[in-house]
Amino acid sequence: MTNRSLIPVLVTMMLVTGVCNTILNKYQDLQCVRNCDSPDPKARMYFEQPVIQTVQMFIGEMGCWIVVLLSYVYRRFTASRRPAPLLAGGYRRVRNDDMDDTTSIEDEDQTLVDSDDPASKPLLATEDGRQYLRGWKVFYLAAPACCDITATTLMNVGLLLVAASIYQMTRGAVVLFVGLFSVLFLHRRLYLYKWLGLFLVMLGVGLVGLAGALFGGDQKHGLPDGDVSAEESVAPDAVRAIIGVLLIAFAQIFTASQFVLEEWILERYAMDPLNVVGWEGIFGFLVTVTAQIILHLAIGRTEAGRYGYFDAIEGWRQVFTNGEVALASIFIMISIGGFNFFGISVTRAVSATSRSTIDTSRTLFIWLVSLALGWETFKWLQVVGFAILVYGTFLFNDIVRPPLKACLPETATPPNRERRLSVASVEHI
Numbered sequence: 001m002t003n004r005s006l007i008p009v010l011v012t013m014m015l016v017t018g019v020c021n022t023i024l025n026k027y028q029d030l031q032c033v034r035n036c037d038s039p040d041p042k043a044r045m046y047f048e049q050p051v052i053q054t055v056q057m058f059i060g061e062m063g064c065w066i067v068v069l070l071s072y073v074y075r076r077f078t079a080s081r082r083p084a085p086l087l088a089g090g091y092r093r094v095r096n097d098d099m100d101d102t103t104s105i106e107d108e109d110q111t112l113v114d115s116d117d118p119a120s121k122p123l124l125a126t127e128d129g130r131q132y133l134r135g136w137k138v139f140y141l142a143a144p145a146c147c148d149i150t151a152t153t154l155m156n157v158g159l160l161l162v163a164a165s166i167y168q169m170t171r172g173a174v175v176l177f178v179g180l181f182s183v184l185f186l187h188r189r190l191y192l193y194k195w196l197g198l199f200l201v202m203l204g205v206g207l208v209g210l211a212g213a214l215f216g217g218d219q220k221h222g223l224p225d226g227d228v229s230a231e232e233s234v235a236p237d238a239v240r241a242i243i244g245v246l247l248i249a250f251a252q253i254f255t256a257s258q259f260v261l262e263e264w265i266l267e268r269y270a271m272d273p274l275n276v277v278g279w280e281g282i283f284g285f286l287v288t289v290t291a292q293i294i295l296h297l298a299i300g301r302t303e304a305g306r307y308g309y310f311d312a313i314e315g316w317r318q319v320f321t322n323g324e325v326a327l328a329s330i331f332i333m334i335s336i337g338g339f340n341f342f343g344i345s346v347t348r349a350v351s352a353t354s355r356s357t358i359d360t361s362r363t364l365f366i367w368l369v370s371l372a373l374g375w376e377t378f379k380w381l382q383v384v385g386f387a388i389l390v391y392g393t394f395l396f397n398d399i400v401r402p403p404l405k406a407c408l409p410e411t412a413t414p415p416n417r418e419r420r421l422s423v424a425s426v427e428h429i
Contacts, residue, residue, distance in 0.1 A: 007346070010342050010345045010346050011346055013338065013342045014339065014342040014343050014345075014346050015361070015362055015365060017335045017336075017338040017339040017342060018335075018339045018343075018362045019362055019365045019366050019369060020331065020335040021332060021335040021336050021339055022159075022164050022167065022168055022362075022366050023164060023366065023369055023370075023373075024328050024331050024332045024335060025053060025156070025159055025164075025328075025332060026159060026163075026164040026167075026370075026375070027324075027328055028047055028053070028324075028325055028328040028329070028332070029046065029047055029048065029159060029160050030046065030047075031046060031047045031322060031324045031325050031328070032044050032045065032046055032047075033045055033046060033047050033318040033322050033325065034307070034318075045307060047318055047322070047325050048160055048309065049309065049315040049318065049319075050153050050154075050156030050157045050159075050160070050309060051153055051156075051288065051291075051292050051295075051309060051310070051312075051315070052292075052312075052315045052316065052319060053152075053156045053332070054149060054152045054153045054156060054284075054288050055285065055288050055289060055292070056329055056332050056333050056336075057152055057284075057332075057333075057336050058280075058281045058282075058284035058285040058288060059281070059285060059333050060281070060332065060333040060334065060335070060336030060337040060340075061277050061278065061280060061281030061284065061336065061337065061340060062278060062281035062282055062285060063281075063333065063334075063337035064274050064275075064277045064278040064281065064337060064340060064341065065278040065281075067274060067341055068272075068274055068275060068278060130266075130267070130268060130269055130270040131268070131269055131270070132269065132270050132271065133265070133269035133270060133271040133276075134271075137269065138279055139283075140265050140269070141262075141265065141276060141279045141280050141283060142283040142287070143261050144257075144258040144259075144261040144262045144265070144280065145258075145279075145280040145283040145284040145287065146283075146284075146287060147254045147255070147257045147258035147261065148254075148255075148258050148280065148284055149284055149287060149288050149291075150251070150254040151251040151252070151253075151254035151255040151258065152251075154247050154248070154250060154251035154254070155167070155171070155247070155248050155251045157244075157247055157309070158170070158243075158244040158245070158247035158248035158251065159244070159248075160244070161240040161241060161243055161244030161247070162212055162240070162241050162244035162245060162248070163212070163370055163375060163376040164366050164367075164369075164370045164375065164376075165363065165366050165367035165370050165376065165382070166208055166209070166211070166212045166241070166244075166245065166382070167244070167248055168362070168363045168366045168367075169204070169205065169208040169363055169367075169382070169385065169386055169389060170205055170208060170209065170245050170248040170249055171248060171252065171255075172201055172204065172205055172363070172389045172392075172393060173201065173202065173205045173248075173249045173252045174252040174255045174256055174259070175197070175198060175201045175392070175393055175396055176198045176201055176202050176252075177252050177253050177255070177256030177257075178256045178259050178260065179194065179195075179198050179396065180198075180256075181256050181257065181259075181260040182260060182263075185260055185264070186260060186263065186264065192402075193395060193402035194395070194396050196392075196395065196402065197392045197393070197394075197395035197396030197397075198392065198396060199392070200388050200389070200391055200392030200395065201389055201392035201393060201396065202392075203385075203388050203392070204385045204386065204387070204388035204389025204390075204391075204392055205245075205249060205385070205389060206385070207381055207382075207384055207385030207388065208245070208382055208385035208386065208389065209241075209242065209245035209246075209249075209385075210381060210385075211379045211381040211382035211385060212238075212241035212242070212244070212245055212382075214238070214379075214381065262276070273344045274340075274341070274344060277340050277344070292310070292312050293312065295310040295312075296310055296311065296312035296313065298310075300312055300313070300314075301313075363386065363389075363390075364386070367382075367386070
């Protein structure tokens, strides 16, 4: 069990790493990588490599294996320093001559060890009857990883077109699709107040998107002030904002599919959440790199695809030759790994519902940081949309009571049960 005094530290680090991840991705998008000294702003090229940013995310997820390895080494070290267990009669076992130096008494007789390590019980199931996810069945996690690839790449493209706060707020639409898919595929039952929460989430996302369209000219997407006139920039930026919001909202279909797939898998099989994140990182990295090579050969190396999203050689050249982009990549990988780790720790120490509440507040901090950096201006419509979005999310997660008694189920109060942790709920970006 986590020490209760550490919970504020875990919550703080979850917020810090989550905010840093989105801000760093946006900062990376704003870096000029080619023709930066050109007097013509249209000739300058900025870092627009959503596929590479997806690869960075999966590398960060694979970093969870470092924590798993350190935890394993720590358990082995502490186990080797424990005294041998007492047997009947009050004496301790002695080592046999045929035992090598790497074999402990605990390894010789597993019946004397009270171990809660699933790896030491390969033939046993959990208390709720689930089998441990191991062997070839680990490849089940490749399905949600592929959904994560599609969702993350689309969101990275959307982040190129909108402000960081609008990007984060629009991601709140995932609640709607998770609710719908849970009803359709997992046969969950949603009460009226939860449908009301989903409606409010969509209303909030719509207002946020409208704010981006109406005030698109106020957002900075890499062009310094004075490069283009207001008349030339407002309309294109408004169109860009609408396209960006639609891409991010559409990506939530795949994010919700990932959530539902992982919940379906983890209802039947047991695995430590940190291991799930690590395996998804491996599968996602392999699939993304393979797809990137194929797309580069088919599109990226052509004249039409040169310098585009699928030009892998140019993209990786930009990463390794531009200091700001390379440094941002390192911090992005660290922040996403840290966000996953601290997020899981918060879920275990407090609850999944509390974590969803904390993660919602991350949007507010991203907005404040963006305002402080001058990446966007204050828009009252965006604040209204955010407030409705937060209220809808809280209502769906049973954090606030429904406004009308008619919305409550017949059993009176809404269930405030703890949901089983679905590692799909781990935020990536």
